Amino acid sequence: MSTEPPSPADAATLLQRLRAVRAQTEALAAPLSEADAQAQSMPDASPAKWHLAHTTWFFETLVLEAAEPGFRPHHPAYRVLFNSYYQAIGPQHARAERGLITRPGLAEVRAYRAAVDERLARLLLQQPERVSAGLVELGLHHEQQHQELLLTDLKHLLSANPLRPAYRDAPPRPATAAEQAMGWLVCDGGRVDIGHDGTGFGFDNEDPRHPHWLAPHALADRLVSVAEYAAFITDGGYRSPRWWLSDGWAWVQRSGAQAPLYWEGPAPGDGLFTLHGVQQPDPAEPVLHLNLFEADAYTRWAAAQTGLPLRLPTEQEWEHAARRLHADPERRALRDPAAQWLHASAAGADGGLRQAFGEAWQWTASAYAAYPGYRPWGGAVGEYNGKFMANQSVLRGASFATPGGHGRASYRNFFPAEARWQFTGLRLARDLR
Amino acid sequence: MSTEPPSPADAATLLQRLRAVRAQTEALAAPLSEADAQAQSMPDASPAKWHLAHTTWFFETLVLEAAEPGFRPHHPAYRVLFNSYYQAIGPQHARAERGLITRPGLAEVRAYRAAVDERLARLLLQQPERVSAGLVELGLHHEQQHQELLLTDLKHLLSANPLRPAYRDAPPRPATAAEQAMGWLVCDGGRVDIGHDGTGFGFDNEDPRHPHWLAPHALADRLVSVAEYAAFITDGGYRSPRWWLSDGWAWVQRSGAQAPLYWEGPAPGDGLFTLHGVQQPDPAEPVLHLNLFEADAYTRWAAAQTGLPLRLPTEQEWEHAARRLHADPERRALRDPAAQWLHASAAGADGGLRQAFGEAWQWTASAYAAYPGYRPWGGAVGEYNGKFMANQSVLRGASFATPGGHGRASYRNFFPAEARWQFTGLRLARDLR
């Protein structure tokens, strides 16, 4: 990441984008009560208030602290309270206890946001030469990641309430289409280039671009649907160890899972909990909230049903296809949370690698690992991505909750195999020979 | 408990008391933000909002449901959401997940309180003959118990915040007195009567009054002070297994405890977290926030120091002394939370069994068990006390947070041996021969 300062013109553009991204975070949090913003439903999920503060902390600590002459922190305790995991910056408040910090209250956190925004604006307008444009840029993308996390964490919290409250009233649903037959996009394989192409922003883990050898394969042209996944359940999928990885079956038995997360019962007709409350799914919409084990088990079951050598795609197969087939990262990207249908949709026959973006993050067969020649960014932000390269799997694409301007073909999202509170779905792949 | 209706005159008095008790709960919650009222710091502690709702649920479910013609619940989901542990009433929302119920919000819970209050008032004024006076009375004492729990639970929550926020500004502290020598109140023992004397309200577990044989013994005339307990710490009390019960030593090692709960360090001079934030304790004030193991270990250490056969009192020794020496249950009872010093105080040289009430609940050597001939109340309230008679110990007295009109000599409070977030202290006893 370049740590060069922006030109005054670039600084102005950056400030404009900053204001837009920061405003979008606040628009996402607008419907929340102070209680909604406070509670933490599990150690992996953070309170909305914490997201509001932490994204601000990121700018304050990584941008302002280095750039402001005579920097003074907004509040001395925030450095620890809102540090997520940066050991180079110092100690962190315990992750599982974020929901216990009732003070500062929501209004104080909003004031913290405003104060840091103002300081950033002053700096960008008056002393752009002191600012690292790269770190501001990173702060924007960081905040966009937290926008999606704010929604996934909030959904998890609301789902713990037997009243099943809605985050927002439902806007008009996307038009329902009859389920389309699953088509196959064939790739003959061979040497391809993988990784960020140098255009626009990318995280360090997308670098360096490097050659990779692909085997001949095909990718499904759309995601697995709710109806298709329901057939797996009906066929006893959650009761038969033969479809599951060993750790996956252990998870099934430990968790008692009988369906994806947020299904109110084992049949889709029982309803799905969404950000708009419990809704009847469209059978053709992509199935959501699978973990890697469920996604993998489905591929084995589907392989046995069809006789095809089905499996999950590798992240390189996915990236190559998205690039080759010009999948559009802005398709259904999150722009106006108040007007948008915050759930997967069956619509989206956009040709080529349909539903690549805008519906669900897609589990891949690839463990999250360094690309050949990978170097983490220097400084504290070297911890952003690199230290998680163990026991996580790569997800590709983007969901309906991924903000506009955030997705791209080389994007590498990653979560542990058991995680299923993210907006995660499944695209099939198969070997060709 | 009598289920007779009150006379119209008694109904009017009951309503007056109801209004006072309910208002006191709201006064306690008044300084809380919605976030403060929402968060739950451990499974054993409930959010303040839940206390507000549950005490209301108690009146709605146990009084209104039986008495109102054509009863309709305020909200159909509340029966489960705010049921604490009454199996006879039905399922309960999981105790450890009370902090995840962000909706109903605090305003809605306050509206719930107001609506039930109004229905109770209407009933008592217009149809007292339909009401069980005993259940209303129980509801009042139940709510008073939750008033103290609201404070202990809130203190636990605020202590989890590194900012150590205060619940309320500190009012003037009680005058500090030099520590007085510990005197001994001698009892020759023999047959005494134990249990509720029939005057005024009592819980079922205080009945029946029954003969009990006391051995000759003496009780200390005041509680163990902070300075005295600090000497135990300084002498390595938390590092030497010889003072501890076997389970107690296991707890020390598992928890890493080095001082009572809420001590900021191993010396009192490091400060104590109180409802008024971190404060310097008065060395002569009673030590608080011990669990049974700590209280017991102190007695063994003090016995070795003094050569006296020191131990914890039995609950019968305590009760007999309190009655015989006319200890005053209203001493420092909680009346006006805004004006009161919400912490133990060294003041209180009230003669006889000093500090019997108004400072700290006092651990006894008695396991919580049924009195001979005990019968739980009939109906769902039979679960109020009886089903906890295993693995708990009796505490006697009352703390500074016990509401006025709530304490009495026969009162049996009970908690597990490990609990230390209550306002719990220690009075010494010794064998005489």
Place this chain on the structure above:
Amino acid sequence: MSTEPPSPADAATLLQRLRAVRAQTEALAAPLSEADAQAQSMPDASPAKWHLAHTTWFFETLVLEAAEPGFRPHHPAYRVLFNSYYQAIGPQHARAERGLITRPGLAEVRAYRAAVDERLARLLLQQPERVSAGLVELGLHHEQQHQELLLTDLKHLLSANPLRPAYRDAPPRPATAAEQAMGWLVCDGGRVDIGHDGTGFGFDNEDPRHPHWLAPHALADRLVSVAEYAAFITDGGYRSPRWWLSDGWAWVQRSGAQAPLYWEGPAPGDGLFTLHGVQQPDPAEPVLHLNLFEADAYTRWAAAQTGLPLRLPTEQEWEHAARRLHADPERRALRDPAAQWLHASAAGADGGLRQAFGEAWQWTASAYAAYPGYRPWGGAVGEYNGKFMANQSVLRGASFATPGGHGRASYRNFFPAEARWQFTGLRLARDLR
């Protein structure tokens, strides 16, 4: 405990008893393979080899070390390896890891036993004036306790084997009698004396003898039978929270228990695992392997069935009855493990407090606590009983596995409420008024 030396004559008698008790331990272990003697099935249960070694360690460390001139330990590591819980003696090998000590092997442990026996004999014969008779006596009773534990721990281990192996072939079963109606032994109550009467050996926790006031009550003249307990199960006892203490119901849900331990299924006809393998129980034999929660739940259910105020007896009620009715501690006491039926039996219509001894330890309503004026023994053996006086309940009587000469009316056995791998049963009591 007296630490006086024995007279030469007493020393000779002591040696004779020592040899008999030590031989009985070895007779108990005789049928075990080295593997049987090695394995540890849970932290609370010890391997047989450990029992063999620890009882020897007790004599070596508490008797020889003080008495032998120029004492040298048999092996320097054993002081830690075979110390159970004596903090005053020093560190202890972790309780849960006793089963990992494969060396010393069983033969070495037997050699350790022989060597210590020989040293004890030499001392008692040649220098009795150096020996504490009281500690040798204690060592004998200590070893007898471990004889029963060896069997309960072994039974637990063998039960974990799906082959359900027998410890020994079954000798002839006691004659079966038709179940007799439960009779009631009435006591008018009043002041009685409780505790050890000064005749023969007693543990420190049976002292001092002291007055106690009994309420009028009656005790059942026999234990609850398998058939009676089975009726509780059939009636849904394990599915209905109303019979259970709060902690008990939590235990039922956590454990999934549907019957007492070692029942092969929910009906007695499914067979019971015994030290003689799976056997068909006699319906009239006392039910075994209940924990306190199960025993307590049965009393509530039985009270509802009969309309009688049934409950568990207090330990004082039990002791007073056993003494008053001359119950025989030697009834079915363990003498020859090879020839004895190692399970409860329906036989035993011995009049008065039938089955007081020789079938099952009987849960009482009494928490394990110090008697008024209790003083633990001096020295390391002060940890023998005193430090367990929290979160345990008293059991009275003796089982078929309690060695001859070990039981008495004042004996206080104690276990936590959840424990059910001991030979534990249930006698009903009821209030009279």
Place this chain on the structure above:
Amino acid sequence: MSTEPPSPADAATLLQRLRAVRAQTEALAAPLSEADAQAQSMPDASPAKWHLAHTTWFFETLVLEAAEPGFRPHHPAYRVLFNSYYQAIGPQHARAERGLITRPGLAEVRAYRAAVDERLARLLLQQPERVSAGLVELGLHHEQQHQELLLTDLKHLLSANPLRPAYRDAPPRPATAAEQAMGWLVCDGGRVDIGHDGTGFGFDNEDPRHPHWLAPHALADRLVSVAEYAAFITDGGYRSPRWWLSDGWAWVQRSGAQAPLYWEGPAPGDGLFTLHGVQQPDPAEPVLHLNLFEADAYTRWAAAQTGLPLRLPTEQEWEHAARRLHADPERRALRDPAAQWLHASAAGADGGLRQAFGEAWQWTASAYAAYPGYRPWGGAVGEYNGKFMANQSVLRGASFATPGGHGRASYRNFFPAEARWQFTGLRLARDLR
């Protein structure tokens, strides 16, 4: 895997190898007492007796059951007792409770081995046409895997004993050489073929051979030594989060680790526990018993020390180098456990990729995943490798405990990131550009 029968000549050869492999297992178990063979020190480690039985079960269930006319099991309960994880075969005795199966005893298990051996011999000699040669072959390699596991599991058990017993007396140690400078083996990268080359046995997970694109890189020509790793410790390696993966640092804090497993203290001079008891390590010998987190942390620390872009090798880099540089899989392979030094050795300057085999399994940066076009074997043995392809990392090479004839360049061993009781070490790699 071919399921063809062997020719009579091949059957004779197979039988000869069977006898040799089976005999080697028994030679490994020969020094064990029944207690040593019984105990299980953690759920991941199995008792030696279980290894003896399970490897026999494998032949009985997968070979005999399909091939013997009128097959009857040796014992009906063994099918469950000794099934490790084959869901297609049926239920399994709980993994964590293998140490509780004291019966069958060791002698019975040896008789089981002999009986199955005899039945296999009879079949191979008399009816080879009924036998699957591939499954017998697999059984041999399976048993060889368990030979190494028997040693790693036994070492773990013996280490839990404070007496630190030796498995065997130490034979002469390999000659000590002065530590050699670490050389670098350069590879320009490009397309290479990875996977089993079709010669001799291979597991399904080594197939299919497939093209892979390597980046330019270099591999260290020997493993990291004890002295080198000790420098990392001395420099505070276990106290500084900056070297560790996020999960790795969490592991350090949770485990309290300060050195590799089996180090008696933080310095090598404190001694290392080996199969020959506690020994002083040769500073130049390869460090053992690292988990992935430790191996990875060392590379980051070493990179900072040297300024080189050090990292773990990928499994493909390792395989390509081993093949290209003709590393010898038989180097120090286990043949005669009685005469062999069962620990890593500094000797082994064998040129090229030194210590590729014969010292330690070497962690790679590669998560364990399917090769492109991977198909698990058919039938129950499809569970052998395929279902573990999540949350595990590949190790390459072989250790001093890997049996002769078992290692090869394409071999993929795999363990979870936290595992360190295997004989695991570390080879450095670095990016070239």
